[in-house]
Amino acid sequence: MARIALDAMGGDHAPDHPVAAAVAALKELSPEHEIVLVGPQERLAEALSGHNGVADRIRISHASQVVGPTDQPTVAFRTKPDSSIAVGLRLHQAGEADAFVSGGNTGAVMVASTLILGLHPGLDRPAIAVSLPTMGDPVLLLDAGANVDCSAGELLGFARIGATFARDVMDRADPAVGLLSIGGESEKGNSVVKEAHGLIAADPSLRFVGNVEGQEILECKADVIVCDGFVGNVLLKFYESVGGLFRHLFSQESSAEGRTGASARQFHRLLDYGTYGGAPLLGVRGVSMICHGRSPVSALKNGIIQAAHAVENHLSQHVGDQFARAGVKA
């Protein structure tokens, strides 16, 4: 069982979307799971009043402040100690919740998660892992922007925690790990990537499938693709924008036809981030999951369900064990 603290004030449609997502998630999850909605008591009680059937598994934890989408993360952390983000993470840190999920300000969640939960030894900051939609199963890309100027050792760390997440949460029993580069051969890439290739290949705990080139990202050659946060961030934002552009063209076409064909449905499913849930902050002591601020209810719901799987499968402990082993080896 898992008790999930949910930032009820995070995202463009808070608190309605988070509350609806919480109710929907509890209907899917087995009955021992519980959700703590974090936000203004009265407002949340009102938002909840329209929902039936899961009231005994939802409670509200009051938080008087809200971090806005444009707030500076470190400033928000200092000046809004009673924000829904800070209160939710403190619940998790104190053991009153097993995970934290938010559709709010990504930077603020990252800073607060790092400062309140702390990191497993061996990390300077958490990695953000994102699921990229493909025609098949989603591919996990990390880091998506938390770490720039990465060392080869950090890329190895991303490979390890990415593989662990894929196993514990994405149901990939033996995930294939790839390294983003500009050619298939081990000697292709920039200096950090070439060094990382050797380190990742030498780790017997990883099923390394070698370099993955740009055109292979969506071919599901690897379950987990490792890159520094600069490349990962550019790529993620570019993919979202290309998807938006093509979605626009496709919608024009479909609406001109007055109906939607099978390919159009496949196309929308491909680009429907709602089916993919959240982006975990990997490396924190605990489970912290970020959902897109514009997430539909289904995405937030899936983020909550992923967080519950992460708790049940002991993700944080497995990540910690990995770094502990690496520390002993070093």
Add this chain to the structure above:
Amino acid sequence: MARIALDAMGGDHAPDHPVAAAVAALKELSPEHEIVLVGPQERLAEALSGHNGVADRIRISHASQVVGPTDQPTVAFRTKPDSSIAVGLRLHQAGEADAFVSGGNTGAVMVASTLILGLHPGLDRPAIAVSLPTMGDPVLLLDAGANVDCSAGELLGFARIGATFARDVMDRADPAVGLLSIGGESEKGNSVVKEAHGLIAADPSLRFVGNVEGQEILECKADVIVCDGFVGNVLLKFYESVGGLFRHLFSQESSAEGRTGASARQFHRLLDYGTYGGAPLLGVRGVSMICHGRSPVSALKNGIIQAAHAVENHLSQHVGDQFARAGVKA
């Protein structure tokens, strides 16, 4: 007027596509332009025999060898001195042609261009600039893979030669230059990008519009986008693959309908690399233009026309002048 040496043996459909592209280009270019087809004399004469009307502006220069798509560039340079690539570039170097265009092995063209034409002082290798299709005018991205582990000074160099190409060949009188990064503010990016931001901003010859994020690449915020060759190569290949994927879905949809709507046409035009021509190798002493190996005739034709514009507008001299000025300043 310009005399273009065309590698008649480069690309998947050589020599038919190059020959057809040469004929089509001459029909569009003003009558003083000429093309030298480089490749096996007899085979090219035969391929040419079916084409009429421009025979007095095409001649053949014999080359007995062909570089294949999988040949190692440096090995090919050493072992195939009579390849169509080497012969064509030597014609250019000797002043018997003003530019070289090839749809062949990119690496081989890059190596041979560098060794035969030489580079303007201040460069270690040429940059590859590619035109990315957008809903509006194409955006020039460089470097697309020739230079990894770039310094901030190299990124400044890319900004300068990219702007020069945009002015001389893409008809952008006062091109906007952007720097690819992970946030809009000057302090966002990896260490090299942050340093490059200061260098580019301080160059009065450039109209710098600041950082460009992943989602802004296709928004035509900048005419020229600067990045290191690692990021550029990943992005280019990723975009081509996403385009292929969406094109596939779109075709299924359109063919299921038995006709093609306005949006589908817009969509295909967006992804039709044929309209964009070649990728110049910027920094060589001369004009060397690489077209995609799978280029349709229209892309090769446009590459030839771009090369002619580059010659007429003194691209190479302008690039050389820039580095000479930079050398004096330093």
